[in-house]
Amino acid sequence: MWLERFNKQKPHSFEKATAPADAENWISHMEKIFDVMGCEDAFKTRLFFPRAEQERLKREYHYIRQTSTETTTEFMQRFHRLAGFLGAAAGTEEEQAKNFQWGLRRSTLNHLMCMSYTDVAQVANAARNYEILHEKDDEENERSNKRQRSGDRHQPTSQQSSHRSHGQHNDRHGSDKRGGSDNHRCSNNNYSDSNS
Structure with missing residues (x-):
């Protein structure tokens, strides 16, 4: 009997929500139907989510963790979406803050x-x-490492010129401008010269 009356109200089905507003609109629609039918709050609450889904969402909320690819903003959006579905079960704002804080990546959490x-x-x-x-800090370290690696591969010009044959005009590409043979030998072990 109750189900027939309920179905006559043509309730919208709820499959998933991509945003909290979608869920809120569905809840508002359902609230209107329940008001028309005279349902009590305790009964309405049990109908919104199956108990298994409620428990799954609670577990997910309490064990939520920021992924290695998520920014803090993305994690916060996911956290708020989940807390929005739980409503009062998500706790006070301070309890939510603590849960969010403990869900941050370990490196960030250690500093907070x-x-x-x-x-x-x-x-x-x-x-x-x-x-x-x-x-x-990461960008500065990366620039510093690049400079260091670059310095390891290339010797300063003054050192390179001391390894060249003196008295010849080497163009720094390995050949003498006067048509001579290759007088340039790289002394760095990172490069090999097949003529060595």
Whole structure:
């Protein structure tokens, strides 16, 4: 009987939501139907998600971790989406902030552990600031390593010229401008000369 009355209201089916707004619109639609039918809140809550799905979402929320390819912003969006589905079960803003903080990548978490935050946005801002600082350090280290590797491969011009035959006008490409033979030998072990 109840199911027949419910189906006469032509409820929208809910398969998945790509954004919290999709879920909120569906919930609003269902709320209107329940109001028309006079359903109590306790009964409505049980119908929104199957219990197994509710439990799966709770587990996912409590064990959520930032992936190695996710930025803090992407992780925060995924976290908020999941917390939005859980509603009050996600906890207070401070509890959510703590859960979000512990879900960050280990390298980021290590720098934020001594701080406490009142909401997810504060944690995300601190994590983004750390990421930006860390990216600048990585870029500087990479430039430094490139300079160092470049210096290892190429000897300064003054050292190269001391290995050339004196008295000849070498064009630095291995041949004498006056038509002579190859007088250039690379002394660096990274290069091999087949004429050696």
